[in-house]
Amino acid sequence: MRLHDLVHGLTRLPSGNDIEERPEPMSPPNTTTTTLRPTDLRELRDAVLDTPGTVSINGAGTAAGWAGALRPVDAVLDLTALTGVIIHNPGDMTVSVRAGTPLRELNDELAAHGQHVSLDAARIDDGATVGGLVATGDAGPSALVYGSPRDLVIGVTMVLADGTVARSGGHVIKNVAGYDLAKVLHGSFGTLGVLAEVVLRLHPRPRATATVALDCPLPEAAERGGQVLASPLEPVALEWVSGEPGSLLVRLEGTPDALPARVDRLRELLGPSARRHVGVVGARGRAVGRDGGADGAEDPWARHAELVRGGADRAVLRIGARPSRLPGLLADLPAGAAGTAGLGTGVATVTVPADAADAVAELHRRVHAAGGSSMLRARPASFAAPAWGPPPSALGVLRAVKTTLDPGGRFGPGRFDTWE
Amino acid sequence: MALDAGVRADFERALAPEDVISDPVRCRAYECDGLTGYRVVPELVLLPRDAGQVAAAVRVCHEHGVPFVARGAGTGLSGGAVPVADGVVISLARLKRVLQVDPVDRRAVLEPGVTNLEITKAAAHHGLYFAPDPSSQQVCTIGGNVAENSGGAHCLKYGFTTNHVLSLEVVLPDGSVVTLGGDSPEQAGPDLRGVFLGSEGTLGITTKITVRLLRTPESVRTLLADFPSISAAGEVVSDIVSAGIVPAAVEMMDTLAIEAAEQAVHAGYTVGVPAALVVELDGPEEEASTQFDQVKEICDRHGCTRLHIAGSPEERAAIWRGRKAAFAAVGRISPDYFVQDGVVPRTRLAEVLDRIAAMGRDAGIRVANVFHAGDGNLHPLVLYSAADGETKRAEKLSGEIAELCVELGGSLSGEHGIGTDKACSMPKMFSEDDLDVMRRVRVAFDPDGICNPGKVLPTPRLCGERPGKYRPHALEEAGVIERL
Numbered sequence: 067m068r069l070h071d072l073v074h075g076l077t078r079l080p081s082g083n084d085i086e087e088r089p090e091p092m093s094p095p096n097t098t099t100t101t102l103r104p105t106d107l108r109e110l111r112d113a114v115l116d117t118p119g120t121v122s123i124n125g126a127g128t129a130a131g132w133a134g135a136l137r138p139v140d141a142v143l144d145l146t147a148l149t150g151v152i153i154h155n156p157g158d159m160t161v162s163v164r165a166g167t168p169l170r171e172l173n174d175e176l177a178a179h180g181q182h183v184s185l186d187a188a189r190i191d192d193g194a195t196v197g198g199l200v201a202t203g204d205a206g207p208s209a210l211v212y213g214s215p216r217d218l219v220i221g222v223t224m225v226l227a228d229g230t231v232a233r234s235g236g237h238v239i240k241n242v243a244g245y246d247l248a249k250v251l252h253g254s255f256g257t258l259g260v261l262a263e264v265v266l267r268l269h270p271r272p273r274a275t276a277t278v279a280l281d282c283p284l285p286e287a288a289e290r291g292g293q294v295l296a297s298p299l300e301p302v303a304l305e306w307v308s309g310e311p312g313s314l315l316v317r318l319e320g321t322p323d324a325l326p327a328r329v330d331r332l333r334e335l336l337g338p339s340a341r342r343h344v345g346v347v348g349a350r351g352r353a354v355g356r357d358g359g360a361d362g363a364e365d366p367w368a369r370h371a372e373l374v375r376g377g378a379d380r381a382v383l384r385i386g387a388r389p390s391r392l393p394g395l396l397a398d399l400p401a402g403a404a405g406t407a408g409l410g411t412g413v414a415t416v417t418v419p420a421d422a423a424d425a426v427a428e429l430h431r432r433v434h435a436a437g438g439s440s441m442l443r444a445r446p447a448s449f450a451a452p453a454w455g456p457p458p459s460a461l462g463v464l465r466a467v468k469t470t471l472d473p474g475g476r477f478g479p480g481r482f483d484t485w486e
Numbered sequence: 487m488a489l490d491a492g493v494r495a496d497f498e499r500a501l502a503p504e505d506v507i508s509d510p511v512r513c514r515a516y517e518c519d520g521l522t523g524y525r526v527v528p529e530l531v532l533l534p535r536d537a538g539q540v541a542a543a544v545r546v547c548h549e550h551g552v553p554f555v556a557r558g559a560g561t562g563l564s565g566g567a568v569p570v571a572d573g574v575v576i577s578l579a580r581l582k583r584v585l586q587v588d589p590v591d592r593r594a595v596l597e598p599g600v601t602n603l604e605i606t607k608a609a610a611h612h613g614l615y616f617a618p619d620p621s622s623q624q625v626c627t628i629g630g631n632v633a634e635n636s637g638g639a640h641c642l643k644y645g646f647t648t649n650h651v652l653s654l655e656v657v658l659p660d661g662s663v664v665t666l667g668g669d670s671p672e673q674a675g676p677d678l679r680g681v682f683l684g685s686e687g688t689l690g691i692t693t694k695i696t697v698r699l700l701r702t703p704e705s706v707r708t709l710l711a712d713f714p715s716i717s718a719a720g721e722v723v724s725d726i727v728s729a730g731i732v733p734a735a736v737e738m739m740d741t742l743a744i745e746a747a748e749q750a751v752h753a754g755y756t757v758g759v760p761a762a763l764v765v766e767l768d769g770p771e772e773e774a775s776t777q778f779d780q781v782k783e784i785c786d787r788h789g790c791t792r793l794h795i796a797g798s799p800e801e802r803a804a805i806w807r808g809r810k811a812a813f814a815a816v817g818r819i820s821p822d823y824f825v826q827d828g829v830v831p832r833t834r835l836a837e838v839l840d841r842i843a844a845m846g847r848d849a850g851i852r853v854a855n856v857f858h859a860g861d862g863n864l865h866p867l868v869l870y871s872a873a874d875g876e877t878k879r880a881e882k883l884s885g886e887i888a889e890l891c892v893e894l895g896g897s898l899s900g901e902h903g904i905g906t907d908k909a910c911s912m913p914k915m916f917s918e919d920d921l922d923v924m925r926r927v928r929v930a931f932d933p934d935g936i937c938n939p940g941k942v943l944p945t946p947r948l949c950g951e952r953p954g955k956y957r958p959h960a961l962e963e964a965g966v967i968e969r970l
């Protein structure tokens with residue numbers, strides 16, 4: 067897809083830039099960049115049609131530095147004004163929203179109906195948009211039961227680089243008519259099309275939640291987690307967070323009447339040192355009820371979210387692998403590394419200090435060798451490690467999809483750098 | 487135009503001569519799938535014995551531009567496995583090994599010809615099961631489930647095949663072999679696994695499938711409740727949902743469907759009642775028990791005339807036997823029937839059933855209704871007599887019912903697929919641009935157009951020069967969506 071470079075070079079020639087010029091990774095778009103801020107589908111379509119050259123599709127910016135570094139672009143499509151619920155059908159438990167709507171705001175609105183979008187990715191609290199969450203395929207601990215955005219999106223409207231507006235799916239949960247184009251954009255990092263509207267299936271907000279925590283290192287957490295998964299307790303999240311020695315976190319959801327007995331069974335299973343936190347965790351890692359876990363401890367998921375975010379001067383590598391491989395993959399990490407491990411999902415996050423770029427390259431290799439996949443999320447500007455691991459075997463199809471949907475290579479140049 | 491001898495020799499080299507069937511009598515066994523109205527006898531039928539032979543056969547197709555149609559058990563209900571004239575059928579029936587059941591990472595690795603029910607049977611002794619459970623689960627295969635993104639009675643709570651497949655080994659239409667998805671649900675890059683799932687055999691052939699297995703629920707509670715009207719039963723469903731309960735299954739049957747099922751399997755349904763609901767809850771004992779009490783109370787509140795609670799696994803099985811037998815059972819009350827498959831938003835169930843009843847009266851055709859009430863997926867059974875010359879009228883009514891679902895903001899198909907049967911109706915649901923983008927994605931996988939051609943997307947050859955006439959979508963008329 068060297069066409070990217072050609073288009074990029076041609077469109078930037080008038081400003082005198084060299085065709086070979088490359089920005090430093092993570093550098094902001096160049097100063098001549100046009101910013102467009104559509105407020106509805108028509109304006110979005112017109113913005114794509116009327117703006118020549120390369121385009122960065124931006125949401126709230128909570129994942130702006132993830133994946134491959136964006137090369138300088140001619141225009142930024144800022145979707146933060148493309149917001150609002152289009153239609154919410156409480157009886158059908160579906161909602162359609164404009165893609166720039168922050169999920170936090172959407173869930174606040176849905177809460178009045180006792181419903182929510184059951185996603186708990188850490189950056190939702192930072193204002194992540196619905197479109198951004200789909201484009202990055204981002205999910206949190208409750209993906210164990212509810213899945214990731216791919217499992218919750220039932221319809222999309224997209225705008226392609228040539229201005230074509232296309233829809234797939236619809237407003238019903240069960241629907242097999244036509245190809246599921248939402249999946250094409252899921253995890254595409256703004257390189258294939260612009261998500262304009264998204265239809266989501268909703269779940270009832272849990273009426274009661276509780277978390278049981280057990281301090282232990284990862285290998286033990288994996289073993290104990292296995293026992294929890296083999297039990298009939300049906301956790302909605304099962305994660306290990308690093309620390310000294312680290313903690314296994316098990317979250318249950320249910321009804322106020324039935325949950326306490328399940329929590330008791332879970333504590334029995336995990337032993338006397340397991341701590342109980344009642345009603346601490348809500349749908350997005352925020353309190354849903356009265357806080358003050360029985361043992362008075364702080365929200366154990368706050369640290370999980372903090373590790374997933376990474377923080378300043380740290381690089382965040384996201385990993386997906388067989389759950390049983392995680393203890394091996396996360397062993398022998400460099401000094402100062404920290405992370406989380408989804409013991410049911412196989413999704414892990416590793417954060418490393420700014421000087422540990424070699425460790426990330428090595429992790430890419432190890433994860434790939436173990437059959438998994440990995441991607442670099444946020445990292446310091448100077449962090450020199452590849453964003454992606456080795457390309458998947460279906461790279462040819464990915465390239466063909468890119469060519470057919472965005473033949474001029476307009477959207478998100480550089481995001482899939484080493485795969486392009 | 488018949489395939490020339492050279493092509494056939496290439497297939498015989500790719501497989502084994504005895505695995506390449508050309509005898510028209512034997513080929514005739516592959517002329518249709520579960521939707522028997524569409525029939526095409528293939529030129530050749532290929533019976534590969536492993537994934538390598540599937541890839542080799544597809545490479546021959548690619549070299550010679552021979553169209554191919556993959557086939558599992560042939561239980562599909564939309565003509566998705568109808569052969570292409572001058573093409574070959576690639577049967578996956580011999581790829582039927584359960585390659586691995588991994589109780590630690592709770593997954594199974596399967597060849598495409600493994601039946602849906604065999605997966606659960608192979609996993610059961612670990613306390614695990616495979617959640618999607620289409621009614622045909624005893625015979626339908628996982629390869630077909632992947633192609634159709636099959637659901638089943640329990641998909642309201644547990645989702646569809648797409649939510650349970652981790653990775654797919656796929657032979658692309660050029661014969662190359664790739665893996666879509668991977669070891670965890672979260673994969674780097676666009677979700678090609680999700681694009682392939684439900685693509686009805688038009689993007690390639692899957693030769694190995696890794697699925698998630700779930701822990702068998704501790705408690706399962708099932709009840710069968712009779713109601714004085716369809717709308718009363720519908721209100722029960724709404725109230726269950728409003729109470730924040732996500733049942734494992736909610737199924738509804740009307741008088742005709744109950745009568746047929748009861749005649750066939752004597753499952754203990756009440757003949758003559760206007761509506762029966764099957765509600766199933768599962769999960770940890772404490773939760774299922776609490777919610778079951780709520781459901782019983784909701785049933786009583788809406789005038790339930792009889793509440794039968796399954797007191798044993800056998801009684802539960804009997805309730806499901808009645809429900810799952812309903813399709814075939816209508817053969818007892820009608821010489822012929824079409825099974826329709828449309829979806830409406832759940833809140834419009836009563837409205838769509840009224841309209842279907844009126845359309846049936848106008849056409850002089852009886853319609854029995856069995857449906858997944860929790861997710862608005864209808865299966866109207868259009869009853870007719872071919873001998874009495876009712877076929878055309880019944881077929882027309884059946885098609886109109888699917889299009890009515892679109893008009894009410896729903897979908898042409900909830901689980902049976904578009905296939906051959908509904909390809910020409912697609913313009914009722916999607917605009918030309920929508921279909922064009924789907925076509926572009928198809929070409930990215932299959933640039934030569936040899937992989938199950940003529941299915942899913944309308945073509946001028948199939949539907950006439952102007953395949954269907956565009957009408958504003960119901961959501962467009964309501965101002966919910968706009969065409970630019």
